[in-house]
Amino acid sequence: MPDIKEILETLKDGIIDLASKTVKDYVDDAKKDGLNILHNMQDDLDSWHKDFLHGRISEAELKSLIKGQVTTLKFQKLKATGIAKIQLDKFKVGVTELIIQTITSIL
Numbered sequence: 001m002p003d004i005k006e007i008l009e010t011l012k013d014g015i016i017d018l019a020s021k022t023v024k025d026y027v028d029d030a031k032k033d034g035l036n037i038l039h040n041m042q043d044d045l046d047s048w049h050k051d052f053l054h055g056r057i058s059e060a061e062l063k064s065l066i067k068g069q070v071t072t073l074k075f076q077k078l079k080a081t082g083i084a085k086i087q088l089d090k091f092k093v094g095v096t097e098l099i100i101q102t103i104t105s106i107l
Contacts, residue, residue: 002106004046011038014098022091029077034095037073041099044069049103063100070096 002010012035019030038045048065051057057065070092078088 004042004049007045007049007102007106008038008042010102011099014102015095018091018094018098022094023078023083023087026078026081026083026087029081029083030075030091033075033077034091037070037075037095038099040073041066041069045099045103049106052103053106059104062103066099066103067096070099 015034015038016031019027019034023030044065048057048062052059052062075088075092078091
């Protein structure tokens with residue numbers, strides 16, 4: 001089983017890749033926002049990862065926690081660029097799904 005450090009490294013790489021694919025005109029700002037979001041969620045992800053591994057929370061609960069957390073965090077750099085809401089939402093959904101898939105795929 002990978003530990004949280006390995007998971008975070010995988011997520012960092014995934015966010016950088018996602019930024020280049022979803023918001024091509026704003027890659028640098030998307031990378032910064034995505035990595036900042038990941039940094040801000042780090043402690044929660046560690047806790048949720050452990051709870052999920054030990055069966056204390058279900059996959060549905062894990063997904064709900066991650067979606068709720070990403071929704072409340074701000075993508076400041078991207079918003080400041082004037083990015084279209086649909087592009088921002090697409091990136092947010094991508095980040096959310098990346099986190100969920102990465103954590104749930106480790107079992």
